[in-house]
Amino acid sequence: MGKRHPLILLTAAFGYAILYVPIFIMMIYSFNASRLVTVWGGWSTRWYGELFQNGQIGDAAWVSLVVAFGAAVVGTVFGTLIGYALARIGRFRGRLLLSGMATAPIVMPEVVTGLSLLLLFISMENLIGWPAGRGLTTVIIAHGTFCMAYVAVIIQGRLSDFDTSIEEAAMDLGARQPWIFFQVTLPVIMPAIIAGWLLSFTLSFDDLVIASFVNGPGSSTLPMVIFSKVRLGLTPEINALATIMVAVVAVGVIGANLLARRQVKTQKRLQKS
Amino acid sequence: MANTEASGGQSAFLSIRNICKEFSGVRAVNDVDLDIQQGEFFCLLGGSGSGKSTLLRMIAGLEKPSSGTIRIDGQDITETPAWSRPVNMMFQSYALFPHMSVEKNIGYGLRQDKWEKAEAEARVSELLELVQMKEYGKRKPHQLSGGQRQRVALARALARKPKVLLLDEPLSALDKKLREDTQRQLVAIQKEIGTTFIMVTHDQEEAMSIATRIGVMDNAKLIQVDTPRELYEKPANRMIAGFVGQVNIFEGQVSGSGKNQTIQSKDTGNALEVLGEHDLADGQTVWVAVRPERLLIKTRAKGRAAAAPNKAAGRVTDIMYLGNITHFEITLKSGKHVRLTISEHWDEEEATVRLGDRVEISFEKRAAVLLTR
Numbered sequence: 001m002g003k004r005h006p007l008i009l010l011t012a013a014f015g016y017a018i019l020y021v022p023i024f025i026m027m028i029y030s031f032n033a034s035r036l037v038t039v040w041g042g043w044s045t046r047w048y049g050e051l052f053q054n055g056q057i058g059d060a061a062w063v064s065l066v067v068a069f070g071a072a073v074v075g076t077v078f079g080t081l082i083g084y085a086l087a088r089i090g091r092f093r094g095r096l097l098l099s100g101m102a103t104a105p106i107v108m109p110e111v112v113t114g115l116s117l118l119l120l121f122i123s124m125e126n127l128i129g130w131p132a133g134r135g136l137t138t139v140i141i142a143h144g145t146f147c148m149a150y151v152a153v154i155i156q157g158r159l160s161d162f163d164t165s166i167e168e169a170a171m172d173l174g175a176r177q178p179w180i181f182f183q184v185t186l187p188v189i190m191p192a193i194i195a196g197w198l199l200s201f202t203l204s205f206d207d208l209v210i211a212s213f214v215n216g217p218g219s220s221t222l223p224m225v226i227f228s229k230v231r232l233g234l235t236p237e238i239n240a241l242a243t244i245m246v247a248v249v250a251v252g253v254i255g256a257n258l259l260a261r262r263q264v265k266t267q268k269r270l271q272k273s
Numbered sequence: 274m275a276n277t278e279a280s281g282g283q284s285a286f287l288s289i290r291n292i293c294k295e296f297s298g299v300r301a302v303n304d305v306d307l308d309i310q311q312g313e314f315f316c317l318l319g320g321s322g323s324g325k326s327t328l329l330r331m332i333a334g335l336e337k338p339s340s341g342t343i344r345i346d347g348q349d350i351t352e353t354p355a356w357s358r359p360v361n362m363m364f365q366s367y368a369l370f371p372h373m374s375v376e377k378n379i380g381y382g383l384r385q386d387k388w389e390k391a392e393a394e395a396r397v398s399e400l401l402e403l404v405q406m407k408e409y410g411k412r413k414p415h416q417l418s419g420g421q422r423q424r425v426a427l428a429r430a431l432a433r434k435p436k437v438l439l440l441d442e443p444l445s446a447l448d449k450k451l452r453e454d455t456q457r458q459l460v461a462i463q464k465e466i467g468t469t470f471i472m473v474t475h476d477q478e479e480a481m482s483i484a485t486r487i488g489v490m491d492n493a494k495l496i497q498v499d500t501p502r503e504l505y506e507k508p509a510n511r512m513i514a515g516f517v518g519q520v521n522i523f524e525g526q527v528s529g530s531g532k533n534q535t536i537q538s539k540d541t542g543n544a545l546e547v548l549g550e551h552d553l554a555d556g557q558t559v560w561v562a563v564r565p566e567r568l569l570i571k572t573r574a575k576g577r578a579a580a581a582p583n584k585a586a587g588r589v590t591d592i593m594y595l596g597n598i599t600h601f602e603i604t605l606k607s608g609k610h611v612r613l614t615i616s617e618h619w620d621e622e623e624a625t626v627r628l629g630d631r632v633e634i635s636f637e638k639r640a641a642v643l644l645t646r
């Protein structure tokens with residue numbers, strides 16, 4: 001690699017600063033001893049302590065974890081199936097449209113997704129009596145739908161460079177579908193599935209808008225609680241909470257990336273020699 | 274090497290009749306008939322797109338023939354799905370299961386066939402021994418070298434004791450040195466277990482050195498099926514003559530008929546003579562193929578034309594000395610380039626040929642092959 005132009009480095013530094021300086025400042029202020037959010041009063045972990053004693057936030061955190069876990073499971077199972085189907089369905093007219101439609105929730109405004117899901121849940125309740133009211137179930141289903149889209153994209157991408165001859169080899173050695181899928185395909189794409197799960201977990205954990213539409217009593221997620229608290233004025237507690245959330249999300253995203261990269265490396269090594 | 278002759282009909286172990294395969298209107302395999310005997314090491318030779326891999330995949334059951342039948346050991350398997358055919362395949366990419374150890378890979382087929390655990394284990398270790406991979410049973414494919422993976426793939430394909438083993442360019446991913454060693458191992462293993470092997474390759478040297486018989490495919494058709502020696506010495510057409518080894522082809526025009534029939538060549542400026550009786554028409558264009566090592570060379574004085582059948586005059590335009598053999602390129606008076614090879618124990622006169630010398634080349638009748646296509 002040749003020498004980099006200083007302007008490129010400057011641009012990169014500027015870009016990253018815009019992205020991360022606010023988060024960094026927030027993290028520092030979460031260790032602020034002062035009650036006033038904008039005035040520095042020395043280092044302290046006091047707000048973390050208070051945070052853990054706050055029952056409302058604790059409940060919301062639990063709800064968020066349950067929702068994120070459930071949505072990630074739902075999204076991963078269905079997303080994997082869609083991704084597999086899209087990768088293997090072969091070429092036909094309207095294939096592009098179909099795969100575009102599967103991934104539309106990624107670009108759909110969240111307000112639209114949230115509102116349409118709310119309407120769906122209400123009409124379903126009127127028609128078949130399920131889901132009864134809004135609550136954990138509806139939030140999980142709603143989050144599951146958009147997680148599904150992300151997982152489908154990841155799985156489809158993974159399968160596009162998948163050596164299908166290993167499936168043929170399994171068939172040649174006496175295996176039939178669906179055993180080939182479970183014994184060969186699934187284990188090979190597992191890292192991509194786990195990456196999809198982690199990403200889903202993170203996305204669900206973050207979501208405010210869709211959850212606001214479809215939640216019910218007792219199913220307020222963490223972002224919702226934070227948002228309602230912030231409207232009443234900033235407290236250093238929120239900084240501490242946000243810092244923890246950043247940590248959780250970062251672990252999820254980094255984990256997903258590492259898994260994806262490890263898989264690519266193994267694949268390359270196999271192909272190279 | 275056994276000189277197994279094709280004896281068509283019911284006695285063949287693997288018998289393919291009128292097999293066709295169309296991919297969206299394009300014939301990938303066009304009306305192929307092929308008989309292979311038990312215990313043969315058969316090679317399907319052809320360039321890319323010749324249909325050889327498609328034919329192999331139809332025998333494996335991975336492609337469905339558009340028409341025709343395939344019988345193995347008297348049993349029609351045309352409609353049998355891939356998973357229950359008495360045939361196994363070794364894939365070009367080896368297609369090892371990356372998440373399974375070497376042992377698990379080899380035992381996969383046995384688990385599908387519900388073998389007893391102890392028997393399956395014994396079979397796996399027997400195969401590991403056969404391919405000399407005993408110490409590597411617990412490794413994963415990505416921890417193996419290319420040659421080792423190739424051997425695991427072979428062991429895995431042999432595990433279920435297939436009646437026919439199909440090999441799809443199994444050596445193409447290996448470097449030259451390793452490939453030659455592996456060819457020898459492959460032949461040794463095939464002799465040891467006696468299973469019928471059918472190998473697809475685009476490498477004519479590989480096919481020549483391994484196979485008991487070779488089937489040459491071109492443009493979706495099976496052109497010629499013969500032993501390596503027959504293929505080299507009696508190629509059916511110019512394509513095969515050029516594909517299997519190097520060859521000089523002289524074009525000629527038939528004139529006259531019966532006893533007085535001669536073939537005049539513009540390439541050599543003389544008549545061409547070959548052995549045997551040939552049913553040729555007056556005015557027909559034919560070709561005479563001569564291998565570079567069958568051509569003779571001698572220096573010639575200035576202005577003296579070589580006026581006799583199977584002779585031609587020219588100049589040496591290139592010499593490539595390789596130690597054991599020497600390649601000459603000779604440009605004939607007609608402008609045609611001829612390749613000539615002389616082995617190390619040449620005679621005095623040949624040894625004195627220099628670049629730019631005027632030479633006369635010639636060949637004996639028995640060294641020439643007449644081709645009508």
